[in-house]
Amino acid sequence: MTTSSTVGKRRDPGASPGSAPRRRKNLLGRQPLGLAFSAPYILFILAVLAYPLGYAVYISFHDFFFTAPGVAVERPFVGLENYIEVLSDPDVGRSFVNIGIFLIINVPLTVALSLILANALNRVTRLRTFFRVSYYVPYVTASVAVVGVWLFLFSQNGLVNSLLGSIAPDPSWLVNSTLAMPTVALYVTWKQLGFFILLYLAALQNIPEELYESAAVDGAGKFRQFWNITVPGVRSASVLVTLLATITGANLFTEPYLLTGGGGPDGASTSPVFLMYQEGILQGNPDTAAALGVVLVLGVLVIALIQRRIVGGKDD
Amino acid sequence: MAKDFQPTVATASTAPVSDDDTAAPRKSATARQRALKPVSFLLLAVGAFVFLFPFYYMFIGSLQTEPDTSVAGAFPNFGNITGQNYVLINESINLVRGLINSGIFTGGVILCTVIFGIPVGYALAQMQFRGRGMVFAMMLLVQMIPFQLLLIPLYVLIVRDYGLADSYLGMILPFAINSTAVFVFRQYFLQLPASLFEAARIDGASEMRILTQIAIPLVRPAIVTAMLLTFIGPWNEFLWPFLVTKDVAFQPLAVSLANYISNVAATAANPFGAILAGACVLAAPAVALFIGFQRQFISTNIGSSAKG
Structure with a gap:
């Protein structure tokens, strides 16, 4: 969005x-x-x-299978057959529902928390670097490494359950079919938040200070200032944040693979990318997996357009 | 944009204070602003705790002889401290081997990004040539292409057709030139005055010489930031190297640790201790690099995201 202006301003x-x-x-x-x-x-x-990219589309429309390098085989065109197979697969349906649950939790939570924390960070001068660094640390750390701690924290006898005592869910978080996906969503929100905080922090610098001053003179309270100045002021950042959070969600693989032991329990936390891996690489059906990839990307595109409508407001 | 804002500001500041429910004289408005600072601070402190605690817990857990999941286990207990978990994980997955593989994978990506990315960044910023707009548009578009769409075709091409499974080249290839880093290079080169390069050209310096002797020395901080930015991608990447490397000798640490978590952990005496020890080894280089260079790191992200 802003790039076009950069290109336009470029001097010759x-x-x-x-x-x-x-x-x-x-x-x-x-x-x-x-x-x-x-x-x-x-x-x-x-x-x-x-x-x-082109090859992915080609594979998805053909009867494609793995061969030894250099072996020429017939790969007949099958039209939409792979797509039909993908769309009629209940596992695929389940994985899309899971991603839906994930996005419903992750995206609003990410937007709200990162904006609130960025706004707080923008106000405070003491320990600013410390806060910034601590928010960013999960983002720069390998997911494989942090998944280890989350497994430890959220296991049956883990710290979280011992803190909760009798209200601890049974079965525990990651093996509970209703809680597995929300826990994954929570994990990803936590992991990515630092990046989004920085994005918002940058956007906050563009809001002129006078707006707050005059609003304060007019007697607008902190909350109204936040709602009427800050939120609309960072709208373009919000569009970017929702888009990026959605793309991250659609790309989910490591978390269901490791955190819930392969999309468990009973497929309650499978993701489309995890199914692509299972179908395409483990079971040797790259054609249906490629079709699933195309469907997934189209789905993300549609969601992104809808979000842009909602978050972007009238001027977009 | 700024022009649109001016009238609003003017009317807002000259308008009489009419909203009486929220109305407050000037003094108390600023007083309230000051009073809210502790609230912000508290919020940030809670946030910092939530973000940092798992890391602290990771380290404490990696040192426990017996996994202690009670609340007391979150505090260091000198009777329950051991380095045994690190020995244990090292017996199952060769930590040094894994670190070396991660290093080669990451180093290869950084090297390619610097060698091939800097000339593109320079050309996009300071050279006039046919197709420049196209290269620029491509660079932006590439960052939008979701990796999951490329997963299957890249696997077919690299692993099956080119036979690059279990090789560093196969791991590095899809990530070789980081487009975000190219964008960062372009932004920095763009900030240098065009007249500098015009003058050098008039003096007869070749483009290669201008690049290596004028442009690069002027953007040295950009190179550091781009390297850091590139580092986290391959160092933390799991899915692709996981698909490419089945041979333990080539697996980066993220892959071998993940395999340990999903397969071997059940047989270990203290699986959590061993997992957390491995996690510490995997996390430490990235966290240390980030804390050491945090200034460059943050400004890069802000720069690239705010402008792009």
């Missing part, structure tokens, strides 16, 4: 009046060597991102 070296006279206009631009400088990156993107 040599094009401004009064600079050195224009040298010969080359067909490839003034510094054609720029293409050579960009060549490795362009190649990288084409080979590792663009081509596989």
Whole structure:
């Protein structure tokens, strides 16, 4: 969103009046060597991102299976067969419901907590660096490492349950089919929050201080200032935060794989990416897995558009 | 934007104080502002506790002979301290091997990002050439492509077709050039005055020389930040190296620890102690690097996210 303005503002070296006279206009631009400088990156993107992207769609429309390298086999076009198989699979349905539960918990919680904490961080001067660092630490740590502690904390006899005493859920958090997905959502919120706090912190710097001053003069309380100035002031950041949180949610793999022991209990915390791994790589059906990937990305796109409508307000 | 704001501010500040339920004279408004600081501070302190406690608990747990999950177990107990868990995890998964593999994977990605990313960043910021807009648009789009869509085709291509399973190259390839780092490089090169480069060109310096002798020395902090930013990706990455490496000799620590958690843990005498010990080893380098360079780290993220 903001990038277009960056591009627009970009100055054109040599094009401004009064600079050195224009040298010969080359067909490839003034510094054609720029293409050579960009060549490795362009190649990288084409080979590792663009081509596989097309290939994913190709695989999803064909009867595709793994072969030894170099073996030429017939891979007939099967139309929407893989998609039909994916969409009629109850496990897939379950995983999408799970992601839905995840997003309903994770996205609002992330937006609310990160905005509140960023706002508090913006006010406080003492220990600011300490707070910033402590919020960011979970984000920079490998999920595999922190999952270990969460397993320990939320196990049957874990610290969380011993603190809760008799109100501890039974069966425990991660093996409880209603609580498994919310616990995963809570874990991811905790893990990613630091990044979103920083995003909001940056956005808060763009709200002119005078707005708060005049609102205070008008007698608006802290809460009204927050609601009427801060929240609309960081709207574009909120759009970005919801989008990124949604993408992270759709990408969920490590957490159901490790935290709930492979999407357990009984598939109550499977995620689409986990199913892609199971279907595509363990069971050797890359075609249905690719179709699931395409469906998932389309789903994320739709959700992102809806969110943009809701969060973005009228001006978007 | 700022123009739109001005009239609002003016009317707001000159308007009479009419909302009497929330109305307060100037003095108490600022007093209230001051009074709210402790609330913010308390909120932040609670937040910091929630964020840091699991790390503290990770470390304490890794030192316990017997896993103590009671509330008392959260405090250090000198009768229950041992280094045995680190020995135990090291017997199951070779920690040094894992760290070396993580290091090669991460180092390879950082190296490729610096070597190939800096010239692109420079070209995008300070060179005029056909297709520049396209390269820039591509760089932004790439960051939007979800990895799950690439999972299957990349697996088919890299593992099956190119036979790069259980190799560092296979691990590194999909992450080789970090597009966010390229964006950071571009932003920093953009801040340098274009006239500097024009002058060097008029003096007959080649683009390569301008890049290595003028541009790069001027953006050295950007290189540090981009390296840090690139570091966390591959160091913490689990899914891709997990798919590519079945051979223990090539597994990064995140993968071997995850395998330990999901398979072997049941057979260990103190699985939590061993898991937490492994977790500490995996977390320590990233946390230490981040705390050491926290200034660069935070400004990068703000810079790249706010502008992009």
